[in-house]
Amino acid sequence: MAFDWSLSIVGILTLITIVSIFIWNGLQYKQMNKQLKIENDQLKIQNEQIKHNYFSEYTKRYQEINLHFPENINEILFSYEDLAPEKRDETMRYMRVYFDLCSEEFFLHKNDYIDEVVWKEWEEGMSFAFNKAAFKIAWEKISKDSDFYTDFKKFVNSKIRIKCKTDIIFHKPAPLGNSLGLIFVNPHNPGRHHTNYLIFLHLT
DSSP states (O other): OOOOHHHHHHHHHHHHHHHHHHHHHHHHHHHHHHHHHHHHHHHHHHHHHHHHHHHHHHHHHHHHHHTTSOTTTTOTTOOGGGSOHHHHHHHHHHHHHHHHHHHHHHHHHHTTOSOHHHHHHHHHHHHHHHTSHHHHHHHHHHHHHSOOOHHHHHHHHHHSOOOOTTOOEEEEEEEETTEEEEEEEOTTSTTOGGGOEEEEEEOO
16 A cells, blocks of 8 residues: 555644644733733833822822911810901911811722821821811801712811810910919810810919
8 A cells, every 4th residue: 555645744733834824823912911010010110100190299289288277286275266357367268278188098998099108107097197286166157058979078087186175175274363274175176165174273
């Protein structure tokens, strides 16, 4: 029986074609993975740049707000009543801007637009500020007449230390005849007389 060389040639060519296809597909797959890696690296760089821009922008906005606060804004004895009417109104306006800024930062965190390192730094700063007398008093008013979303209100309230009778601040001495009145004001409800405390020291 004669050997059919034509069949052998066809088989060899078929095998070469199959091997070539595998090699081609392998090269294409490798090239595609390389391109995907490049695109992923570029996306990571863009994301990091976006996060950096967020951090820079919000830091700048906070600094601008802070420049409009009175010098004694951080004092435990701070009282809006001690400010001139124009400065009092200006301070309250910028308090609103400050809490708006905080709500935006909280939104970015909730939607994973900023990383945890940045958020932890912002959150720590907010917690510190929210427990200062000036910010507590402002939030008491602003939270009632501003349309903040529920999650943000819960966040702010959770950062403010638990309200209790001992959570009071010294306001200022007031001479009353032969007595000295020491007024202590609950910063959560500064305008409600039943939450204020007045102690008389009789002078000899």
